[in-house]
Amino acid sequence: MTVGTTVADVYDLEGLRAQFPALSGGLAFFDGPGGSQTPSVVAERISEVMLAGLSNRDRGTPTGRRADDIVGLAREAMGDLLGADAGTVVFGRSMTALTYDLARTLARQWTPGEEVVVTSLDHDANVRPWVQAARASGCAVRWAHFDPASGELPPQAVTEAITGRTRVVALTAASNVLGTRPELAQVIGAAREVGALVVIDAVHLAPHAPVDLAGWDADVVLCSPYKFFGPHLGVLAGRAPLLESLRPDKLLPAPDRVPERFELGTLPYELLAGTLAAVELIAGLDPGGAGTRRQRLLASYRELEDHEQTLLRRLEAGLDTIDGLVRYSRAAHRTPTSYFALAHRASAEVSAVCARAGINAPAGHFYALEASRRLGLGDTGAVRAGMAPYTTEAEVDRLLEAVAQAA
Missing domain, CATH: 3.90.1150.10 (Aspartate Aminotransferase, domain 1)
Structure with missing residues (x-):
């Protein structure tokens, strides 16, 4: 300014x-932390897509190209919002569903005696999937607790829970009840030292402040567009080498490339168009803004x-x-x-x-x-x-x- x-x-x-x-x-x-209100442009974009004619994605028909273009544009928009490569943007039914899928997929690589770290500051969607995946794999759960008097989650509370056996650290970028924004850099650095993955719940941060997967050096971030003017769905973005290394359950004929291998069924094209509109609206809140969309x-x-x-x-x-x-x-x-x-x-x-x-x-x-x-x-x-x-x-x-x- x-x-x-x-x-x-x-x-x-x-x-x-x-x-x-x-x-x-x-x-x-x-009640915005539970879901924002919807601007006209998002509802109109959804309606336009649903009424204009759609078919499954292909490049051979006008309706197939329209669907394919919508997916690509939505991935680019969410990549810009999350500071991530658009080619790693995964769409799903909800952040919770995406986290469960990710936890179950990663847990196949775990062995008994290994550990996951979760925090008491987090929404349960970034706690229970990891706790349950650890239990099913014979792994231990280590808890990092916030200070109830201050609402702070000191970095050392998390780093002290990280050991050489840690496979995943699940951490919120902002508490959905207290608003607390933990210091991420020290935690991510400690996880990197032992080769652990860091999964960041950015659902509550994305409506209020920038998310930066690449800048944070995190492995995965997740968010929900309906918290920032968009429709109800979930979004995951991750480091490309990590996503390429994972083999989630999928239907045999479904594409095996990233990010499609993580997306179950036909994507909701109209909701992706609404998500694109929401990102564009946020990008225009500063009328003097110039440069790239990011x-x-x-x-x-x-x-x-x-x-x-x-x-x-x-x-x-x-x-x-x-x-x-x-x-x-x-x-x-x-x-x-x-x-x-x-x-x-x-x-x-x-x-x-x-x-x-x-x-x-x-x-x-x-x-x-x-x-x-x-x-x-x-x-x-x-x-x-x-x-x-x-x-x-x-x-x-x-x-x-x-x-x-x-x-």
């Missing part, structure tokens, strides 16, 4: 909001982070004035996500008060079950309020008023 400008000068919030029909109904959406994405994320972090500071300054409120999200470096509870009122009741005020701020563990338990919240969890690119200061103030009323 140049000297003398502000976020408002370059980040067209009202212009962005106008692209989301759901925002016209008056609801304030603080460069424009990075510029847009800078403006987006400024906007969302300003809102987070406003929200948490207000939350901290409410008597009896306990805020669990306290890490120094995190996404615009706040996790809190009232000392003498059930979190589900707080969420209900917000709902009656036209505010979506749900309560629960949100599948970060280990994190909820470590925080002393059991399987009940707390209220989660997540800012999105289209969130406004007025909506933050509405949320604060509702929580104060609940208190």
Whole structure:
């Protein structure tokens, strides 16, 4: 950002909001960590593809070429978003399904006595597939725990769990309940020293900040487009040599090349077109952006982070004035996500008060079950309020008023 400008000068919030029909109904959406609202351009692109005529991918018919082109363009877009080679971008039903497939495939190479490392900060989709694959293979699971007082996951908590027997380290790039963004470099370096793979869950980071498979030197990253304006599906990207070395289960006639060998059945072409539209929308959030799409994405994320972090500071300054409120999200470096509870009122009741005020701020563990338990919240969890690119200061103030009323 140049000297003398502000976020408002370059980040067209009202212009962005106008692209989301759901925002016209008056609801304030603080449930973005569970899935964003959908812009018109994404829905229109999906509709256009479904109505224009499609067939299975080939290069011999117009409809086959259209389908094939959509797949290629979507891979390129997600490669740009994830800092990965487009040729390693795999599409699947969900991030959870892709992680299970990956864990089962890798586990065939494991032997009893080897180990996997998981953390209590992670969403269960980056915990249970590894725990269950380890159990089936006779491998041990080593846990790295975050500090419940600060919400931080110190790098040494993970590196101390890594040994010469470690095969995989599964780590989140951002906690979906606390927003905590762990330091990745030291962990990845320690895994590299013993030849372990690093699998990064970037589902909660991708809507808010850049993901960089190559820059992080990670082996695999996963995300979900419906968290950043797109349709419901999952995406995996990995290092090409790793994916080339893996032999997942597949149908005999299915292509054996990467990435197709990891994709089961016919791809949802219309959803891939919607994913492409979502990536393009993010790349255009900085109207002054220039250069490659990856460069424009990075510029847009800078403006987006400024906007969302300003809102987070406003929200948490207000939350901290409410008597009896306990805020669990306290890490120094995190996404615009706040996790809190009232000392003498059930979190589900707080969420209900917000709902009656036209505010979506749900309560629960949100599948970060280990994190909820470590925080002393059991399987009940707390209220989660997540800012999105289209969130406004007025909506933050509405949320604060509702929580104060609940208190």
